[in-house]
Amino acid sequence: MITIESLTKRYGRFTAVDDVTFTASPGRVTGFLGPNGAGKSTTMRVMVGLTTPTSGEVRVSGRHYSDLPNPGLEVGVLLDASAQHAGRTGREILTIAQRTMGLPRRRVDEMLDRVSLSENEAGRRVRNYSLGMRQRLGIATALIGEPEVLILDEPANGLDPAGIRWMRDLLRSYADQGGTVLLSSHLLHEIEVIADDLVLIGNGRIVAQGTKAELLHAAGTVVRSASGKLLAQALEAGGISVTLSPDGSVRTTADPARVGQVALGAGIALTELKSADGAGLEEMFLELTAETQREGAAA
Amino acid sequence: MSAITVEREASMATPRTEPAGIPMTRLTSIELRKMFDTRSGFWLMASIGIAAVLATGAVILFAADSDITFNSFAAAIGVPMTIILPMIAILSVTGEWSQRSGLTTFTLVPHRGRVIGAKAISAVGVGVVSMVIAFTIGAVGNLLGAAVTGNDLVWDLSLANLFYIAVANVLGMLMGFMLGVLIRNSPGAIVGYFVYSFLVPTLSGLLAASQDWYHDVQGWFDFQFSSSQLFDGALTGQEWAHLGVSGLIWLIIPLTVGLVLVMRAEVK
Ligand SMILES: Nc1ncnc2c1ncn2[C@@H]1O[C@H](COP(=O)(O)OP(=O)(O)OP(=O)(O)O)[C@@H](O)[C@H]1O
Ligand SMILES: [Mg+2]
Numbered sequence: 001m002i003t004i005e006s007l008t009k010r011y012g013r014f015t016a017v018d019d020v021t022f023t024a025s026p027g028r029v030t031g032f033l034g035p036n037g038a039g040k041s042t043t044m045r046v047m048v049g050l051t052t053p054t055s056g057e058v059r060v061s062g063r064h065y066s067d068l069p070n071p072g073l074e075v076g077v078l079l080d081a082s083a084q085h086a087g088r089t090g091r092e093i094l095t096i097a098q099r100t101m102g103l104p105r106r107r108v109d110e111m112l113d114r115v116s117l118s119e120n121e122a123g124r125r126v127r128n129y130s131l132g133m134r135q136r137l138g139i140a141t142a143l144i145g146e147p148e149v150l151i152l153d154e155p156a157n158g159l160d161p162a163g164i165r166w167m168r169d170l171l172r173s174y175a176d177q178g179g180t181v182l183l184s185s186h187l188l189h190e191i192e193v194i195a196d197d198l199v200l201i202g203n204g205r206i207v208a209q210g211t212k213a214e215l216l217h218a219a220g221t222v223v224r225s226a227s228g229k230l231l232a233q234a235l236e237a238g239g240i241s242v243t244l245s246p247d248g249s250v251r252t253t254a255d256p257a258r259v260g261q262v263a264l265g266a267g268i269a270l271t272e273l274k275s276a277d278g279a280g281l282e283e284m285f286l287e288l289t290a291e292t293q294r295e296g297a298a299a
Numbered sequence: 300m301s302a303i304t305v306e307r308e309a310s311m312a313t314p315r316t317e318p319a320g321i322p323m324t325r326l327t328s329i330e331l332r333k334m335f336d337t338r339s340g341f342w343l344m345a346s347i348g349i350a351a352v353l354a355t356g357a358v359i360l361f362a363a364d365s366d367i368t369f370n371s372f373a374a375a376i377g378v379p380m381t382i383i384l385p386m387i388a389i390l391s392v393t394g395e396w397s398q399r400s401g402l403t404t405f406t407l408v409p410h411r412g413r414v415i416g417a418k419a420i421s422a423v424g425v426g427v428v429s430m431v432i433a434f435t436i437g438a439v440g441n442l443l444g445a446a447v448t449g450n451d452l453v454w455d456l457s458l459a460n461l462f463y464i465a466v467a468n469v470l471g472m473l474m475g476f477m478l479g480v481l482i483r484n485s486p487g488a489i490v491g492y493f494v495y496s497f498l499v500p501t502l503s504g505l506l507a508a509s510q511d512w513y514h515d516v517q518g519w520f521d522f523q524f525s526s527s528q529l530f531d532g533a534l535t536g537q538e539w540a541h542l543g544v545s546g547l548i549w550l551i552i553p554l555t556v557g558l559v560l561v562m563r564a565e566v567k
Contacts, residue, residue, distance in 0.1 A: 049405070050405060051565045069319060071406065071409060083402040085394060099328075101407070
């Protein structure tokens with residue numbers, strides 16, 4: 001469990017993190033989302049004591065991070081996979097972590113195996129690692145202490161599709177076993193598939209938070225039939241307000257069951273009916289962070 | 300793989316016992332390991348032995364026969380030591396920032412003072428061992444030199460002398476360490492070291508030569524000057540006082556400032 005309370009971090013007159021309060025609960029994957037420069041990494045650095053907050057506090061498993069006697073055994077952290085001594089081998093970096101935590105030596109091989117770094121790759125210097133290999137090494141370092149809490153900043157960054165799938169399964173099973181997982185990402189689809197709870201941040205402020213179900217429910221339903229126009233009319237007639245997208249799909253805030261019912265009543269064959277999840281998160285993300293987007297009014 | 304999963308399942312279900320803290324001995328052994336585990340680190344360490352052997356060879360080959368004494372060997376080996384040892388100390392600290400490995404180091408051990416302390420202990424340890432190795436190589440050189448030239452063996456340095464020389468070198472090393480902590484950037488700290496140990500003493504010497512008032516107080520303000528007295532054997536009470544005061548100014552105070560900055564600085 002991670003509790004962040006009224007966390008504020010100012011750099012001079014610039015407020016990077018502004019009164020942020022949220023909780024990442026055990027047994028759940030919490031997705032931390034926001035545009036570039038929103039303050040995600042800064043918040044995560046404060047959590048592990050690398051940055052001192054201007055005000056507010058963070059507790060991990062009920063304690064301040066610096067009060068954890070051997071943090072690697074309780075919190076797995078991956079902030080920046082490229083932040084490693086380029087001249088060390090992957091195996092050596094993992095060995096240093098293993099020894100710092102006082103773990104048995106075999107754990108190094110187990111972890112290399114777990115993140116699919118071969119013997120040969122583990123013996124290479126990190127300067128010669130690809131982005132995805134660094135990421136795997138960073139994940140191995142975070143996992144080696146078998147912690148209950150994971151704090152990962154853009155862990156999918158640089159992973160190939162198989163790696164992303166593997167990561168998703170790993171985090172899912174971690175949470176299912178009672179672990180707390182907090183991860184930030186720009187890959188909205190990834191977050192959407194894996195996260196149970198979402199925290200959206202823009203310009204250092206939280207703009208929305210809640211369970212994925214709650215947040216996406218607001219996103220509504222996407223429905224299609226052979227003629228979008230007819231469908232839209234039928235739904236309006238049934239008392240459901242809709243918007244007709246240029247691509248012919250119809251969107252509404254009503255839930256899918258009701259939409260299906262009305263369409264059936266109107267005798268319209270649907271070609272697609274789904275909750276707006278797929279596009280929903282992206283839509284919501286752009287909408288909620290519209291003022292904070294670099295690209296201006298993206299919506 | 301499944302074995303690991305099962306293991307974790309069990310450990311998450313049952314409340315965990317509080318893990319033991321990380322002892323200082325472990326931290327020190329890790330910091331020591333980190334001095335050797337890159338190619339550049341390894342060769343820097345190896346260069347201590349290599350430089351000592353080269354310097355010894357040079358004395359045997361080029362020194363006048365009457366100069367083949369232990370003192371000559373110790374002096375010749377001492378020159379590369381005063382550069383290599385501080386470099387080792389500097390890089391052990393600055394690497395965490397220049398190479399950004401501090402992100403992991405200070406996350407695994409969220410007490411920067413302990414990490415820096417472990418680094419200081421390992422650096423001094425390396426310094427002491429290096430001096431023992433250097434003296435041993437010098438002694439072997441002296442034996443060889445005497446055998447080659449047919450001169451009498453001359454052991455003109457006492458154990459006390461060796462001790463003082465080692466102290467002087469370790470002080471130089473701590474100077475590098477302090478600059479590493481203060482500057483936290485490898486090239487910056489290395490340049491800083493050369494300014495500190497060559498430029499400042501030169502200017503101080505010039506000032507002492509031209510200004511009588513400074514000549515009389517140089518020992519109090521010039522750390523290089525007062526620590527170089529160690530090479531000439533036992534210090535008088537006043538020389539120790541010089542060493543203490545100038546060390547306070549040039550070593551302890553900046554080190555304290557550096558430590559305060561390290562505690563506060565953001566690691567990213
Ligand atoms: N030392 C600093 N001095 C001044 N501003 C800083 C400092 N560190 C971070 N910032 C600013 O704080 C803001 C938040 O940065 P942060 O790295 O937390 O963003 P982020 O959400 O992780 O972005 P991204 O998605 O691009 O990784 C940025 O505007 C950044 O420029
Ligand atoms: Mg970031």
